[in-house]
Amino acid sequence: MEHSKPYFFVGIGGSGMMPLAMILAGQGASVAGSDRSLDKGALPAKFGFLRDRGVALHAQDGSGITSADQIVVASAAVEDTVPDMVSANRVGAARKSRAELLSELFNAAPMPIGVAGTSGKSTVTGMIGWIFSALGRDPTVMNGAVMKNFVSPDKPFASALVGQGDAFISEVDESDGSIALYWPRIAVLNNVSLDHKTLEELRTLFGDFANKAARAVVNIGDAESAALAATLPVGKAISFAVEAPADITAENLVPEAFGIGFDLVVRGERLAVKLAVPGRHNVANALAAIGAAMAAGVDPAEAAKAIEGFTGLRRRFDFVGEANGVAVIDDFGHNPDKIAATLDTLHAFPGRLLVMFQPHGFGPLKVMRRELVAMFASKLAKDDLLVLPDPVYHGGTVAREVTSADIIADIAATGANAVHIPEREAAAAHIVAQAQPGDRIVIMGARDDTLSQLAARMLDDLTS
Template sequence: MGEAKSYFFVGIGGSGMLPLALIVHGRGDLVAGSDRTLDQGRLGDKFAFLRGRGIELFPQDGSGIAGRDQIVVTSAAIEEHVPDVVKANAVGARRVTRPQLLAELFNEAKSGIAVGGTSGKSTVTGMIGWILQACHRQPTVMNGAVMKNFVGPDFPFASALVGNGEAFVSEVDESDGSIALYRPAVAVLNNITLDHKSLDELRHLFRDFAAKAGKVVLNLDDDETRFLAAVLPPEKLLTYSFRDSKADLFGSEVVEEE
């Protein structure tokens, strides 16, 4: 690992920003941030958690932007007139969006596992991360939701896991088109339904996403992903189903337990 970089997350309390900040910080880089919710005096436990992990927090008034050596990370929720953004532009700091930074880190990993689809991404990302952790693979996991299995007294906001293994597991988002930024070793696609974009746009996005992956895990119980399985090279596929016994992984006699 090279010299530590300095990152400033504008909107650090967001569901996609907080886990990414934790991952960057866990890799040894310097992390600070701001959030309008912090300025409003809300969600104190979340920000106390970040401070407890050594992440410095500032008012969202530009005071946290130290100079051009900082990398300023913003989400789609951050407007150009926010003082931190205005200050970053004024000092010439490098700016990246949350998806750009996540894709950069993900694509550097030796074994990137990207979880896509319209619904269930957070749940499946957490499940894959937990399985890899249980197998002592020490994955890095980026999620948009708190993962119950990783929650502990000192880690209540467990939406990320930082490991030193080869696997980087992340849910990836199609709503803003940023799914196109990822080059996964394994792409997991659970379902495709009408949401955010037209169905034709979604089919195109997910087909390109699958085409770039080394291996594609597809759900045959969803009509759209089943169609995708029919047009991708068979050697790239690993299919699963609870209905089709011809799938590579077929589930039957499943018992749900508490």
């Protein structure tokens, strides 16, 4: 795409906004932005990284938007009363949502590869990006998380790649319905479960997405995805499943604390694979990535060899460190499936779990209340501890119909060891005070980059 007008990102530090801004900057566009966290003096390393790449940063007071020539990029969550939006309306600047702009870039690519599903999108996107990069195909990658493989001293926030190859690999979001804007050549569907929308809405969104593609890579080990795969035209789907019949299958899983081995079975060939990321869910993610690579013409043996070098994403089962015999893990888990996958992975090995889950909004708590309670009731071991602070709040108008206190009351009624501590710092201090050698502390939550800083501070506190 040609970028003749300058872009201004409202909330440029967000996990979905920053990589999109970096792709535009890498393609030669003029990029500027603002962010509430910048105004608060938070995350200075992130904003310094943006400045070093020529991105002009402004206070979120409207001063950065001065011309009708600017294209203002903002999510639907940014209210019209925010000073930047007031300025945009005053000067007549065009407005685009993040999804509208990303889908334009994606749809214009020769080989757009879209990764969808309730869970695992970022990991699968990173895996496909790594396979393509390792095999010299120089992809462009849009991810919502930092990909460790591409981190270097001068690129500490590698959540995007700008390549010269034909592939544009991106996760696509169903939570706001914007998945409907994307036209993939290759569509990946990992799973379908409750998060932001009803199952009926999700079935339509994911089904339409898969039908648009020339090839759809679908997890038939997931019941909802399998039902969707059955509706696709013959020859469109490449199916995958863990320990179940499919076009691409994983067998003989061998879990390790921070990795997992398995046999990849595809086209009658059996290959031994060892991932550097743990858990059965990551085996499914790897099958999805290998399937996408195959749909793009990559030999499965080459894809399998490449994926062994994938080192993971930040905030996805991210080992922060160990102090006094207590391990600290930073994780993005925020819906029932993601949290359950992490708890299952950890429970495969001995040690009590001390879990702090910060909900990512009051709306998701209302939607997922029953499923969250059932999941924690079934997945927490007898000696585990769950602590919920209040949900992250970034400002604006929000209905607080279901709170962390409500969720904890429901979970505690099942007999699980669960407490509500409203303030996040106090919740973290309570967990550190409870920790004993052999325990694993897990920090969970989304839409809040400062959780990683909290996890690091908790590790430091364990030594004091």
